[in-house]
Amino acid sequence: MLEIGDKRVFVTGGASGIGRAIIEALLAKGAKVLFCDVNADAGKGLETELRKQYGADRVIFAQCDVTNAQQLEDVFQKAVSSFGGLDVCVNNAGILDERIWETMLAINTTAQIRGCKLALDHMRRDKGGRGGVIINVASMAGIVAAHYHPVYTASKHAVVGFSLSWATHPKMGEMGVRWGCLCPGPVDTKLITVLEEGQAENLPVYRHVLDTNKVPPESAAQAFIRLLEDDESNGGLMTVVAGREQGHYRKRQLVDADGVSNPRLADIPWTPT
Ligand SMILES: NC(=O)c1ccc[n+]([C@@H]2O[C@H](COP(=O)([O-])OP(=O)(O)OC[C@H]3O[C@@H](n4cnc5c(N)ncnc54)[C@H](O)[C@@H]3O)[C@@H](O)[C@H]2O)c1
Numbered sequence: 001m002l003e004i005g006d007k008r009v010f011v012t013g014g015a016s017g018i019g020r021a022i023i024e025a026l027l028a029k030g031a032k033v034l035f036c037d038v039n040a041d042a043g044k045g046l047e048t049e050l051r052k053q054y055g056a057d058r059v060i061f062a063q064c065d066v067t068n069a070q071q072l073e074d075v076f077q078k079a080v081s082s083f084g085g086l087d088v089c090v091n092n093a094g095i096l097d098e099r100i101w102e103t104m105l106a107i108n109t110t111a112q113i114r115g116c117k118l119a120l121d122h123m124r125r126d127k128g129g130r131g132g133v134i135i136n137v138a139s140m141a142g143i144v145a146a147h148y149h150p151v152y153t154a155s156k157h158a159v160v161g162f163s164l165s166w167a168t169h170p171k172m173g174e175m176g177v178r179w180g181c182l183c184p185g186p187v188d189t190k191l192i193t194v195l196e197e198g199q200a201e202n203l204p205v206y207r208h209v210l211d212t213n214k215v216p217p218e219s220a221a222q223a224f225i226r227l228l229e230d231d232e233s234n235g236g237l238m239t240v241v242a243g244r245e246q247g248h249y250r251k252r253q254l255v256d257a258d259g260v261s262n263p264r265l266a267d268i269p270w271t272p273t
């Protein structure tokens with residue numbers, strides 16, 4: 001089991017919602033966190049609040065628009081230099097708005113992939129790093145079809161596919177980097193409350209989802225912690241869905257017993273634990 005207490009963590013989109021809940025759960029377990037967000041007021045406010053509780057040396061906020069490659073690299077390097085390295089990278093920033101679908105792809109997919117690449121370059125043992133964990137906040141919409149937001153669904157499937165591809169890399173063992181995705185269904189955050197303000201094209205469908213199927217962000221954070229702590233979770237997709245056991249874990253056994261060679265994808269079913 002991974003011991004979170006001494007870990008140095010980078011989180012994107014941490015000023016609210018699931019990112020914020022993840023940061024609070026990490027701090028409660030003793031981690032140090034640098035989080036970024038495009039919303040400077042919310043980020044600064046949260047930094048002030050959390051520093052009172054956990055100490056100024058354990059929480060740092062930096063403003064960043066993750067779609068700006070230079071800004072993302074700069075805040076990532078700030079995390080590395082502030083903590084003397086990074087052990088965990090959480091690519092969480094995301095939006096849901098089909099009307100600005102190119103921007104949504106830039107945030108949900110391109111920036112998450114860019115964050116992964118920065119983290120992998122820093123962490124991989126075969127290139128001088130010290131190993132680590134990369135967890136991407138995807139969605140149930142990264143696993144199932146969701147006709148009411150097709151581009152959002154595509155953006156999340158891409159993240160799941162990217163993560164699983166690296167998780168099954170033949171040299172994954174040498175790299176010492178573990179991959180996972182948090183895949184919640186609807187969570188009670190700003191991302192879906194804006195839909196209630198009329199952003200959705202297909203409001204009746206959203207209405208049904210919004211009325212019946214939400215979990216609090218703290219439940220998503222608990223599931224995140226479970227995924228992070230499990231050293232055996234490489235390639236794991238952690239689902240969190242209202243009405244189901246919290247943190248139902250779909251683990252795909254993606255590699256052979258030697259851990260690195262001959263990935264077998266077709267013949268091994270989902271294995272809930
Ligand atoms: N709420 C849900 O129902 C739900 C379900 C599954 C997955 N998710 C995913 O969880 C993640 C977090 O979403 P949330 O529900 O907590 O929503 P949220 O709106 O509360 O939080 C998203 C955060 O990302 C930040 N952000 C947005 N664009 C950014 C940018 N360009 N650069 C930096 N930061 C940016 C926002 O300012 C905000 O603080 C997203 O990737 C989302 O797709 C959400």
Ligand SMILES: CCCCC[C@H](O)/C=C/C=C\C=C\C=C\[C@@H](O)[C@@H](O)CCCC(=O)O
Nearest residue numbers: 139140141146185186192206209239241248
């Ligand atoms: C207004 C909705 C916003 C939701 C955002 C979120 O990111 C998208 C979720 C998309 C799909 C959710 C699907 C949920 C399915 C569950 O009801 C269940 O059918 C899935 C089974 C889960 C399991 O553990 O087997």
